[in-house]
Amino acid sequence: MTAPDPAFSPRASASPPASVTPSQRAWRRFWRNRPSVAGLAWLAFLVALMALWPWVAPYSFSATSDVQFSPPSATHWFGTDVNGRDLLTRVVYGARVSVMVALVGALVAVVNGVLWGASAGFFGGRWDGFAMRVVDILYSLPSIIFVIVLITTLESWTRQTLQARFHLGPEIVGKARLLFLFAGLGAISWLNMARIIRGQVLSLRSRAFVDASLALGATPGRVLFKHILPNVYGVIIVYATLTVPSIILYESFLSYLGLGIQPPMASWGSLISDGASQLNPIRVHWWLIVFPAGALVTTLLAMNFVGDGLRDAWDPKGRND
Amino acid sequence: MTSYLIKRLLGLVPLLLCISFLSFWLVRLAPGSPFDRERAPASPEIERALRARYHQDEPLWKQYVRYLGALREPDAQGRAHWVGGGLLQGDLGPSLKYRNHTVNDIVAQGLPISMSLSLLAFCFAIGLGVPLGVYTAQRRGEWGDYVGSFFALLAFCVPGLVVGPLLVMGFALRWGWFPVALWTTPWHAVLPTITLGLYFAGRVARLMREGMTEALREGYIVTARAKGLSESRVVFRHALRLAILPVVSYSGPLLADLLTGSFVVESLFRIPGIGVFMVNSALALDYNLVVGLALVYAVLLIVLNLIVDVTYSLLDRRVKLG
Numbered sequence: 001m002t003a004p005d006p007a008f009s010p011r012a013s014a015s016p017p018a019s020v021t022p023s024q025r026a027w028r029r030f031w032r033n034r035p036s037v038a039g040l041a042w043l044a045f046l047v048a049l050m051a052l053w054p055w056v057a058p059y060s061f062s063a064t065s066d067v068q069f070s071p072p073s074a075t076h077w078f079g080t081d082v083n084g085r086d087l088l089t090r091v092v093y094g095a096r097v098s099v100m101v102a103l104v105g106a107l108v109a110v111v112n113g114v115l116w117g118a119s120a121g122f123f124g125g126r127w128d129g130f131a132m133r134v135v136d137i138l139y140s141l142p143s144i145i146f147v148i149v150l151i152t153t154l155e156s157w158t159r160q161t162l163q164a165r166f167h168l169g170p171e172i173v174g175k176a177r178l179l180f181l182f183a184g185l186g187a188i189s190w191l192n193m194a195r196i197i198r199g200q201v202l203s204l205r206s207r208a209f210v211d212a213s214l215a216l217g218a219t220p221g222r223v224l225f226k227h228i229l230p231n232v233y234g235v236i237i238v239y240a241t242l243t244v245p246s247i248i249l250y251e252s253f254l255s256y257l258g259l260g261i262q263p264p265m266a267s268w269g270s271l272i273s274d275g276a277s278q279l280n281p282i283r284v285h286w287w288l289i290v291f292p293a294g295a296l297v298t299t300l301l302a303m304n305f306v307g308d309g310l311r312d313a314w315d316p317k318g319r320n321d
Numbered sequence: 322m323t324s325y326l327i328k329r330l331l332g333l334v335p336l337l338l339c340i341s342f343l344s345f346w347l348v349r350l351a352p353g354s355p356f357d358r359e360r361a362p363a364s365p366e367i368e369r370a371l372r373a374r375y376h377q378d379e380p381l382w383k384q385y386v387r388y389l390g391a392l393r394e395p396d397a398q399g400r401a402h403w404v405g406g407g408l409l410q411g412d413l414g415p416s417l418k419y420r421n422h423t424v425n426d427i428v429a430q431g432l433p434i435s436m437s438l439s440l441l442a443f444c445f446a447i448g449l450g451v452p453l454g455v456y457t458a459q460r461r462g463e464w465g466d467y468v469g470s471f472f473a474l475l476a477f478c479v480p481g482l483v484v485g486p487l488l489v490m491g492f493a494l495r496w497g498w499f500p501v502a503l504w505t506t507p508w509h510a511v512l513p514t515i516t517l518g519l520y521f522a523g524r525v526a527r528l529m530r531e532g533m534t535e536a537l538r539e540g541y542i543v544t545a546r547a548k549g550l551s552e553s554r555v556v557f558r559h560a561l562r563l564a565i566l567p568v569v570s571y572s573g574p575l576l577a578d579l580l581t582g583s584f585v586v587e588s589l590f591r592i593p594g595i596g597v598f599m600v601n602s603a604l605a606l607d608y609n610l611v612v613g614l615a616l617v618y619a620v621l622l623i624v625l626n627l628i629v630d631v632t633y634s635l636l637d638r639r640v641k642l643g
Contacts, residue, residue, distance in 0.1 A: 137336065145615055145618055152603040152604050156351060156353070245478070257584060257588065275486060279486060279490065290487075293487065301478045304478060
C-alpha cells in the first residue's frame with residue numbers, strides 16, 4: 001500500500017547501530033537528575049498507596065465515629081475530622097479523586113491542544129490564522145468564570161437527562177459533576193499546548209523528510225501522525241507533565257469554593273476547605289489543614305520536579321552527553 | 322500607535338457581543354428559574370408577576386435585545402419608542418437575587434476592593450519574584466541558585482488555599498500579629514496579599530531566572546563587561562531590559578489569574594469583594610449578574626492585556642504593534 005520507505009521515517013532514521021538515539025540520550029539525562037527521580041519515586045509511592053489503600057485501610061472514608069477532632073494518635077495517624085472520620089483515609093481517598101480529575105483533564109487538554117496546534121501548524125494559511133486567533137481570544141477571557149457557570153448551570157440539566165434518558169442510578173448521576181470537572185478543566189488548559197505544538201510543527205513541516213513522504217504519496221494525515229507528531233512527542237510529554245499539577249490546582253480552587261467535588265466525596269481542595277472552615281480562635285485543629293495541604297504541596301512539588309527534569313532532558317539546547 | 326489602540330478597542334465590540342450572547346444563553350440552559358430558589362416556594366401568581374416584572378416571560382431573542390438596550394416598544398399611546406438603558410448605555414440591568422440592587426451597584430461596591438487586593442498581590446509577586454529571579458540567575462549552578470530556585474518552586478506549589486489557612490493559624494490566631502478577616506485598615510491587607518501573591522511570586526521568579534540567564538548570554542553583555550562596567554550596572558542597566566520581557570508578557574495572564582484567584586482569598590478572609598457574588602450568582606441563577614460579571618471581567622482583562630502589549634513594545638523596540 002502506501003507504506004513509505006522506513007528510511008524516511010524519522011524514528012528509524014539511519015543511525016549507526018552502536019550510537020544512542022536522541023530519545024535514549026534524553027532519558028539517560030533524566031535519570032541522572034536527582035530531584036526528578038525523587039519526585040518520580042514519591043509519585044510511584046502515592047499511586048501504590050492509592051491503589052492498595054482499600055485493602056489495607058482500617059477505616060472507610062465516609063464512616064463516622066464518636067471521636068471528633070482527635071489529634072494525630074496511634075489509632076488515627078492524621079487525626080479525625082468534625083464527624084470523627086479518619087483523616088488519613090480521607091487524604092488518600094482525596095488523592096484518588098484529585099489525581100483522577102487531573103489525569104483525565106490533562107488528557108483532554110493534551111489531545112485537544114495537540115490536534116488544534118498541529119493542524120494549525122501543518123495546514124497553515126487561513127486555518128492557521130483562524131485557529132491561533134481563537135487561541136488568542138480564549139487566552140484573554142476569564143476562562144475560570146466560564147467553567148464556574150458551566151459547572152453550576154449545566155450540572156443539574158445533565159443530572160435530569162442522565163436520569164430520564166438513560167435510567168442511570170443516583171449513584172452514577174451523583175458523579176455527573178466529575179464529568180464537568182474533567183471537561184471544563186481540560187477545556188481551559190489546552191491553550192499553551194496548542195501554541196507550543198504549532199510552533200514545533202511549523203518548523204518541522206519545512207524539513208526534507210516531510211516533502212519526501214508527501215512526494216511518495218502519503219496523505220497529509222499520515223504525514224502528520226506518522227512523521228511529524230512522533231518528533232514532537234518529547235515536547236508533548238513535558239507539557240502534559242506540567243499540565244497535571246496546574247489542573248490539580250484548578251480542581252482544588254473550585255472544590256474550595258464549593259463548586260467542585262461534593263460531599264461525601266473528598267478531594268484535597270475540599271479537605272483543606274473543610275479544615276479552614278473549622279478555624280477558630282479558641283481551639284486550633286491544625287491537623288485538618290496541615291495534612292491535606294502537605295499532601296497537596298508535596299505532590300505538586302514532585303510533579304514539577306519531574307516536569308522540570310523532563311524539560312531539561314529533552315531540551316535541544318542541552319548538553320550532548 | 323493611536324490607530325493600533327483604536328483598532329484593538331474596536332475589536333472589543335464584537336467580542337463583547339459574543340461573550341454576552343454566550344453567557345446569556347448558557348445560564349438560561351439550566352433548569353429552574355431565579356425565582357424558585359427561595360426556601361418556601363412562592364405562589365404561582367407571585368412567581369408569574371415576578372417573571373413579568375423582570376421580563377423573563379418574553380421570548381429569548383426579545384430578552385436579549387432588551388438586555389442590549391436596542392428594543393423598540395409601543396408605549397401607552399401606541400407610539401414605538403426606544404426602551405433605553407441596557408448594555409449599550411453601560412447598564413447591566415437589575416440583579417434577580419439581590420432585588421434592591423442593580424448589577425452596576427454590586428460591581429461598583431465589590432470590584433474596587435477585589436481590584437486593590439489583586440493589584441497589591443501583583444506588586445508583591447513582582448517585587449519578590451523579580452529580585453529572586455535575578456539573584457538565582459546571577460548565581461547559576463551555585464548554592465545560592467539551588468536554595469533560591471527551590472524556594473521559587475516551593476512558592477509555585479503552594480496555592481493560596483494552602484498559604485491562607487496556615488498564615489491565619491500562625492500569624493493571626495496563635496501570635497495575633499495581624500487581624501484575621503475583613504478589609505478596613507491597611508493592616509488587614511497584609512495576610513490576604515501574601516496569600517494571593519506568593520504562588521505568583523514563584524512563577525515570576527522562575528520566568529525571571531530563565532529570562533536573565535538568556536540575556537546574560539547575549540553578545541552586547543560581553544561588550545558591556547569588556548567596557549569595564551560594574552556587574553550591577555551590566556545586570557540592571559543592560560540585561561534587565563531584555564530579561565524582564567517574559568515577565569511582562571506573562572503579566573497579562575497573571576492579572577487575570579489574580580482577579581479570579583482572589584475569590585478564594587476573599588472567601589477565606591471574609592473580604593467584601595466581588596468573588597462571593599460571582600460564585601453565588603451562578604448557583605442562584607441570577608442571570609443578569611452572571612452575564613454582567615462575565616462582561617466586566619472580560620473588559621478588564623482585555624484592557625489589561627492591551628496595556629501589557631503596549632508596555633512590551635515600549636521595552637522592546639523590535640516589536641511592531643499592529
